[in-house]
Amino acid sequence: xxxxxxxxxxxxxxxxxxxxxxxxxxxxxxxxxxxxxxxxxxxxxxxxxxxxxxxxxxxxxxxxxxxxxxxxxxxxxxxxxxxxxxxxxxxxxxxxxxxxxxxxxxxxxxxxxxxxxxxxxxxxxxxxx
Amino acid sequence: xxxxxxxxxxxxxxxxxxxxxxxxxxxxxxxxxxxxxxxxxxxxxxxxxxxxxxxxxxxxxxxxxxxxxxxxxxxxxxxxxxxxxxxxxxxxxxxxxxxxxxxxxxxxxxxxxxxxxxxxxxxxxxxxxxxxxxxxxxxxxxxxxxxxxxxxxxxxxxxxxxxxxxxxxxxxxxxxxxxxxxxxxxxxxxxxxxxxxxxxxxxxxxxxxxxxxxxxxxxxxxxxxxxxxxxxxxxxxxxxxxxxxxxxxxxxxxxxxxxxxxxxxxxxxxxxxxxxxxxxxxxxxxxxxxxxxx
Numbered sequence: 001x002x003x004x005x006x007x008x009x010x011x012x013x014x015x016x017x018x019x020x021x022x023x024x025x026x027x028x029x030x031x032x033x034x035x036x037x038x039x040x041x042x043x044x045x046x047x048x049x050x051x052x053x054x055x056x057x058x059x060x061x062x063x064x065x066x067x068x069x070x071x072x073x074x075x076x077x078x079x080x081x082x083x084x085x086x087x088x089x090x091x092x093x094x095x096x097x098x099x100x101x102x103x104x105x106x107x108x109x110x111x112x113x114x115x116x117x118x119x120x121x122x123x124x125x126x127x128x129x
Numbered sequence: 130x131x132x133x134x135x136x137x138x139x140x141x142x143x144x145x146x147x148x149x150x151x152x153x154x155x156x157x158x159x160x161x162x163x164x165x166x167x168x169x170x171x172x173x174x175x176x177x178x179x180x181x182x183x184x185x186x187x188x189x190x191x192x193x194x195x196x197x198x199x200x201x202x203x204x205x206x207x208x209x210x211x212x213x214x215x216x217x218x219x220x221x222x223x224x225x226x227x228x229x230x231x232x233x234x235x236x237x238x239x240x241x242x243x244x245x246x247x248x249x250x251x252x253x254x255x256x257x258x259x260x261x262x263x264x265x266x267x268x269x270x271x272x273x274x275x276x277x278x279x280x281x282x283x284x285x286x287x288x289x290x291x292x293x294x295x296x297x298x299x300x301x302x303x304x305x306x307x308x309x310x311x312x313x314x315x316x317x318x319x320x321x322x323x324x325x326x327x328x329x330x331x332x333x334x335x336x337x338x339x340x341x342x343x344x345x346x347x348x349x350x351x352x353x354x355x356x357x358x359x360x361x362x363x364x365x366x367x368x369x370x371x372x373x374x375x376x377x378x379x380x381x382x383x384x385x386x387x388x389x390x391x392x393x394x395x396x397x398x399x400x401x402x403x404x405x406x407x408x409x410x411x412x413x414x415x416x417x418x419x420x421x422x423x
């Protein structure tokens with residue numbers, strides 16, 4: 001059995017990634033988990049956080065994406081993450097996010113939509129480099 | 130026989146019409162490219178989430194407490210048709226074929242003794258259906274001059290559908306929309322959105338796929354969340370298909386109109402030249418016969 005599996009990451013707008021990888025770590029709704037080839041079939045929710053793909057071996061992260069919640073299905077030699085938002089971590093900019101948070105913070109108290117957006121922006125800020 | 134001046138005016142007006150239709154064609158062509166890219170890139174997500182929902186629906190234990198969104202209601206009395214059209218006209222048979230299909234279904238369903246309800250998405254659906262079916266329309270959405278469909282539109286529609294479903298306003302929902310096949314062909318498609326339905330175990334497509342063993346959170350809670358997400362994703366994908374189809378249909382319609390106007394100008398110009406020549410000949414004859422008489 002090969003030690004690679006097909007990893008697919010999609011947001012409603014686009015397919016962010018589809019390639020064979022060795023390992024993936026996903027921020028599951030009930031705790032982070034890692035997936036290797038041959039994992040038991042599994043269906044779970046995904047929380048806000050970072051999805052990491054290890055393309056060549058189990059020690060080096062090759063890609064990191066911020067995801068804003070969603071679902072993950074592991075089935076056979078395939079791991080599919082369906083997330084509401086997918087942004088490569090390297091595209092997150094601290095100063096832009098801080099501005100965003102400042103804007104949302106003004107209306108967050110009485111606008112649940114803005115509050116939610118602020119929470120997402122804050123989570124992004126935590127992982128931004 | 131129209132006078133020379135009339136013909137001249139006519140030619141000028143057809144020429145300006147041609148300018149408008151060819152400009153509209155260009156606009157539609159550039160919008161089409163964008164809409165097509167969006168529609169195509171939104172397909173994987175919808176496909177993945179549909180596959181996951183199917184896998185889960187196959188594994189999950191069906192009990193009387195299962196969500197009616199999955200297994201449906203016992204009694205199917207009211208059928209909801211979600212009609213996706215464009216906001217604007219001038220796109221050939223795009224809206225017409227959707228409305229025709231809708232009317233056909235309404236008649237067929239009513240013959241079976243079912244109650245029909247409608248949700249109109251797009252201004253055209255409402256304006257073409259409200260005269261005969263006003264009492265059936267539960268909700269209408271106008272995307273009013275918005276540039277780009279985003280997920281929030283699908284989310285809003287999904288919220289509304291779930292509320293209506295929970296209120297018992299309908300038992301089954303079908304969506305009627307144009308699937309984008311190519312710039313010149315859109316296919317009227319009908320899909321059942323609610324309930325999701327339990328796939329057959331001996332389905333060829335699902336054969337060889339392993340049944341889920343691990344669920345986080347427990348399966349019914351996961352299923353409930355997934356069903357709603359799937360509904361949003363399918364609505365979103367269908368909206369995208371429809372908007373790409375609209376631009377394609379408009380481009381083709383405007384291309385035809387431009388060509389038609391060209392043909393018409395040629396015909397009118399020929400007429401104009403003929404009349405002008407006849408007029409000149411007539412004047413010459415008058416002069417000559419006048420001179421001969423002297």
